[in-house]
Amino acid sequence: MKKTFKYVLGALMCCTLGFSSCTDYLDRDESSVLSKEDAFKNFQNFQGYVEVMYNIIPDFSRHYWVSSFNWGEDEVITTGNGEYLMGFQIDNGNYRSYFNNNACFLDREWYVDAKPTDNNPRFYKSLWGGSWYGIRQANMGLKAIEDGLLVDATQEQRNFIEGQLRFMRGWFYFELCSYWGGLPYMTEPLDPSAQFKLPRMSYQECADLMIADFKRAAELLPVNWDNTATGRPTQGKNEFRANKIWALSYLGKAALYAGSPLMAQGVDSDSKAYDAERCKTAADALGQVLSMVENGQTQYKLVDFADYSTLFYSRKDFLVPGGTEAIMRHTTYGADSYWRQMNSYQLSAICEGDGIILHPAANYVNYYGMANGLPLDDSNSGFDKEYPWKDRDPRFYHDIVYDGVKMIKSVTNADHKPYQYANFYEGGNGVNDPKSTSRTGYLNYKFIPIGANKDDLDYGWGFHMSLSYLRLADVYLMYAEAAAEGYGSAQGKSSNCSLTAEDAVNVIRDRAGVAHVDASYTGSLEKFMGEVRRERAVELSFEGHRFHDLRRWKLLTEYPYNIKTCQKFDRAEELDTSKDPKENKVLNFREETIIKRALSKRHYWLPFKTDDVTLYPEFGQNPGCLLYTSPSPRDT
Secondary structure (H helix, E strand, C coil), X not given: CHHHHHHHHXXXXXHHHCCHHHHHHHCCCHHHCCXXXXXXXXXXXXXXXXXXXXXXXXXXXXXXXXXXXXXXXXXXXXXXXXXXCHHHHHHCCCHXXXXXXXXXXXXXXXXXXXXXXXXXXXXXXXXXXXXXXXXXXXXXXXXXXXXXXXXXXXXXXXXXXXXXXXXXXXXXXXXXXHHHCCCCCCCCCCCCCCXXXXXXXXXXXXXXXXXXXXXXXXXHCCCCHHHCCCCXXXXXXXXXXXXXXXXXXXXXXXXXXXXXXXXXXCCCCCCCCCCHHHHHHHHHHHHHHHHHHHCCCCCCCCCCHHXXXXXXXXXXXXXXXXXXXXXXXXXXXXXXXXXXXXXXXXCHHHCCCCCCCEEECHHHHCCCCEXXXXXXXXXXXXXXXXXXXXXXXXXXXXXXXXXXXXXXXXXXXXXXXXXXXXXXXXXXXXXXXXXXXXXXXXXXXXXXXXXXXXXXXXXXXXXXXXXXXXXXXXXXXXXXXXXXXXHCCCCCCCCCCCCCHHHHHHHHHHHHCCCCCCHHHCCCHHHHHHHHHHHHHHHCCCCCXXXXXXXXXXXXXXXXXXXXXXXXEEECCCCCXXXXXXXXXXXXXXXXXXXXXXXXHHHHCCCCCHHHHCCCCCCCCCCCCCCCCCCCCCEC
């Protein structure tokens, strides 16, 4: 279909949009260019047209040489080389840094026909530009169906085409509105010669239209393309195409976001109340997905914890990570994560990178509670500051490198011997330079294996790190949140799902080997929601969710969510490398604030470019952004 959609796109741009940039297509042999009627006349041609929209979804986790996509209180960036990254700029309140920022997937020069043979084609995928292009593609396709241009197709094929178009329109709008708030929601292609003056809609109005698109898509799309006559010719290669589970999951996500405090109450209100009815809508959609999953009626299931790393990286024949848990992923351009994203998670002295380290804030690491299911600050948790890494949530040991952990399995370069074990105690070589070592006392190895260094070479050009836009664990946790807030308690549940909100959290904990939510947290909605939020912080850590979560919960600007800390301590004795590092005793364990984020209410929504908000009066800037100035850095 690649050849088909390339020429379909060219023909439609020339015939329908009237772009002056179509000379390359007009210069082609006439037999290679499809007319508008030919482009949409049968399923194969029309599906080729649809494939374009998948191709423009940005790879947020590998958008640039080093990609910054964790903008909550979760990640700290080394100084020196990393100031240009969006995470560093957001810490300083400088949201406008995303404008034309090649290192940020939100906005940059982009083009739709990026090919694997191009130099780093993933660099040219922009959420802002690509989404508006995708929305127009969807509207043009839906208009073609309405005009009867799809003449050679079965009813199933017609359903699949329309279902994908509606899903993609809803998805592009969901992503745009998640960052910028309400926008004009276009449901038909606009005449390029007409004056564009559609006003911005409210977030809730946009959400209603997204939900309608996702609902219709869920009605039209199959659970699994492989089990249909339409999907049989591409059997085994359909996992990246929208299906009923994608549509229901995003219907639930759109409704949950619309029901969350920021969207439900507005930025100027002090209320953090949810919209219970929208949460019930979310719980119903997400509950339908989980009911199908729990009954084995889909191709999706949680991977075993022994295979947890396969959700995030692979080294097998350029296999895209995610397995049976990945619901929506972006297109990929090959396993080129070796240089340099994976190098940005470890000490510069032992890897080949840019001298940038993306490492966990210590206060964020504190969300990883104890194996007994209790948070660290619970008086019954058993957390001991003299043994701070003992009896922790198993995901802590999977994700986090802490003092004493063996980072190099076999030293081949004598200069690296001092770094074989993590030396994160005060004065250690792992924390002694904010430009090349950890600023917080931790490293993030969730996305790389131990041994991803110049000595062990436990990686290479076939190594493939890639994060999903949506995975099944997120569906469980969104359901827990929606069911609890919709029905008012930890025992809340949708009528179409056997799981309560509490049950859904415990399913995720069971996979990791963590004890269930303690009874002391299930009798109060407020306490239970604290555990839901902590569970999201741990299970979905560093996957790009936290910034959205803090914003929709209206916690972004509040203490302790507006600080980032480091942890300092002394070793009680010389490191014994024969002993499990979690058993190591420390002294003088303490926490210090290293960053206080200069954020206020205006930072709940991203600003628009001045060029966009001055196109016409009806398209207004977001609140507080008209007189936007960038505050100075607040590193303490």
